[in-house]
Amino acid sequence: MASTQFLEHPGRKAVGLWLFGLAALIVAMLAVGGLTRLTGSGLSITEWKPIMGAIPPLSHDAWMDAFHKYQQIPQYRLKNAGMTLEGFKAIFWWEWGHRFLGRAIGFVFLVPFAWFAVTGAIKKTDWPRMLTLFVLGGLQGFVGWWMVMSGLETRTSVSQYRLAIHLGMAVILLGAILWVALEYLRGRPQGKATKPAWLGMGFAALVFVQMLLGALVAGLHAGLEYNTWPSMNGNFLPEHPFTDGFLSIFENPGLAQFDHRMMAYGVAAAAWLFWSWLRTRSKAPLSLMARRASTAVLIVTALQILLGIETLLYQAPVGLAALHQVLAALLFSTAIWQAFELRKQGE
Numbered sequence: 001m002a003s004t005q006f007l008e009h010p011g012r013k014a015v016g017l018w019l020f021g022l023a024a025l026i027v028a029m030l031a032v033g034g035l036t037r038l039t040g041s042g043l044s045i046t047e048w049k050p051i052m053g054a055i056p057p058l059s060h061d062a063w064m065d066a067f068h069k070y071q072q073i074p075q076y077r078l079k080n081a082g083m084t085l086e087g088f089k090a091i092f093w094w095e096w097g098h099r100f101l102g103r104a105i106g107f108v109f110l111v112p113f114a115w116f117a118v119t120g121a122i123k124k125t126d127w128p129r130m131l132t133l134f135v136l137g138g139l140q141g142f143v144g145w146w147m148v149m150s151g152l153e154t155r156t157s158v159s160q161y162r163l164a165i166h167l168g169m170a171v172i173l174l175g176a177i178l179w180v181a182l183e184y185l186r187g188r189p190q191g192k193a194t195k196p197a198w199l200g201m202g203f204a205a206l207v208f209v210q211m212l213l214g215a216l217v218a219g220l221h222a223g224l225e226y227n228t229w230p231s232m233n234g235n236f237l238p239e240h241p242f243t244d245g246f247l248s249i250f251e252n253p254g255l256a257q258f259d260h261r262m263m264a265y266g267v268a269a270a271a272w273l274f275w276s277w278l279r280t281r282s283k284a285p286l287s288l289m290a291r292r293a294s295t296a297v298l299i300v301t302a303l304q305i306l307l308g309i310e311t312l313l314y315q316a317p318v319g320l321a322a323l324h325q326v327l328a329a330l331l332f333s334t335a336i337w338q339a340f341e342l343r344k345q346g347e
Helices: 001-010 012-038 060-070 074-078 086-117 124-149 160-186 197-217 246-249 254-278 288-313 318-345
Strands: none
Touching: 012 086, 012 160, 012 318, 060 086, 086 124, 124 160, 160 197, 160 318, 197 254, 197 318, 246 254, 254 288, 288 318
16 A cells, blocks of 8 residues: 555656666766776876866866876876876866766756655655765765875875775665665565565675676776686686785786686576576566566676676777676666566565
């Protein structure tokens, strides 16, 4: 009954579509963020100005001031010494676009939220979790600056740990927004979660961990090494994988790539086994939506595996690497959809 009453409000569909639009913007943000990293642009803006930073340099003097600040950090001195102002502008616009998109997402959240709250499409009981989503988005901006700070003093790139945290928070926000959007369009699940629903959430968690491992690979530039498949330059393991002991998991580029490979096989196996199990178990048959969601997961998993192999073999070109990250976000999104439909089926 509560779920039915929730669905009866005339503005519920608009809220769901708005949230799906926000999710699409987050995926775009992930894509631009990936391109910013791949083009080496992430440290081009050395200050964090949440308000005034929305305005790019508008004069030659302003551009020279921004360029001079960039020239003070290790990345310029050790990797980009001699860069021209035009070269600086090329990397600046990637980082500025990434930050501007983050600000735009905040605006696209607040204004419609205020309207939906006033009209009652979003009930007062839902305000806290909506505001929690907004706070998470704002915190993501702070974490992004915290990540950039790691590359301003002694490093020529950001910390792989902070990169993984930054990506992880974005993915969590994406999943939360998608779940709430599905609730507004499909109704809130009622009753206890069934075994398939828990397994569906487990699969989404597995994809999440794989994305974090991918962030470590990106942060360590590990995609530029061992560009053979299925072996790693003829071997199962990379050379000298445990030179730093336990920390090698996070510090050794070859081992980081190995872990990402092994987890990819695990995700592929889990997707296939779960798809098969859902169709052969003896209890209640799958709903049409759950069947579609699980098939979508299987298809996107296969595409992602193939794209990952191609990206590796071609030494992570910018276009393929960025597409690989976007497809990872889409895989996580379909995993959330699958988990939601399995949760709904348990009603």
